[in-house]
Amino acid sequence: MFDEEIAFEVDVRLLPTWRRHARIVASFDALAIGEAMRIVSDHEPRPLKGDFERLRPGQFVWLQSMLGNDIWEVLLRRITESPIETLAHLLARSALFSVAKATTIEALERSATRREIARNESLCEQGTPWPHLGLVLRGGLRAIVTSPLGREHALYDVLSGESFGILDTIDGGVASARLIGITESTHVAIFPRSVVRAILQEDPRVARAVNAQLAQRLRMVIDRFTAQTSLPTIGRVASALLPHASPAAGLSKALPSLDGVTQGDLAVAAGTVKEVVNRSLAELEAGGAIERIAGRIVRLNRESLTQIVANAFPGEAAG
16 A cells, blocks of 8 residues: 555564564664565554554554454554654554645645544444544544444454544445544544545545555454354453553563453453453463453463464354
8 A cells, every 4th residue: 555665574473472573673673764664463463553653653654454364464664753743744644644645635634623532432423424534643442333232342443543434434324333432532533524535536545545444444343243253252352352462471561552441341342241251351360361450450461362262162152
């Protein structure tokens, strides 16, 4: 999705997880401004993105894709850090608009409305009109659907630099999911559907990026559906914890993204209920995959959680 060629590729799948991040950061630092690299990994690279946001803030464009089971790709471009983080700068760093024309960025800036939402606050409700496309500027959102029986299921997360409301923008329908904040404070910019549709007619690079993002969302929903219909509950809970696990060896301090995550949140992510999550957490702790203090998860073992997901088998009744 980058216009320029990829300077080099780093495939870290054969490296121990605790050696990967340093290798990738060193490779990134070797890039010239404007150059891009390709990273191939065997798990969702959310912890890696967190490290880049901490170590190289404002210096990169991040395009992440799930290509198949245990195959993830990141296209990472090095850019000049802006002294002032304007909306134009944030748009230019986003997955959808990193290749946009200057006129596209200007049109989005003129039409933007900014919002701030708290953890678990709803930005929009499932089944209601939502004539906007949005961009997460800081923090994160979770897309949740509610069944006729009232059980909530998480579809995917939308992190900083990623967009939401794409499907509703394309087909003009109502919001396909409820969007809630998953960090203490989430900042978003939203753009009118009419403006975005005009951009898609005028800027083919953005149109291609939208197509790629829609394909990714479909892959993620299929992956989530497969997990919730085939994995036993403990496997689903372990999978929900993995994005918050450090790449360090053994039991290691959980990533900051786990702060504030409740058993109710894990239940939504795992497609079950809190009581079942509590039993699964006790089993994970007994097996050395997690450590809790006063009921709060403080340390995670990425290798153990990964093995639990990989070795989980169908046949257990859904929780």
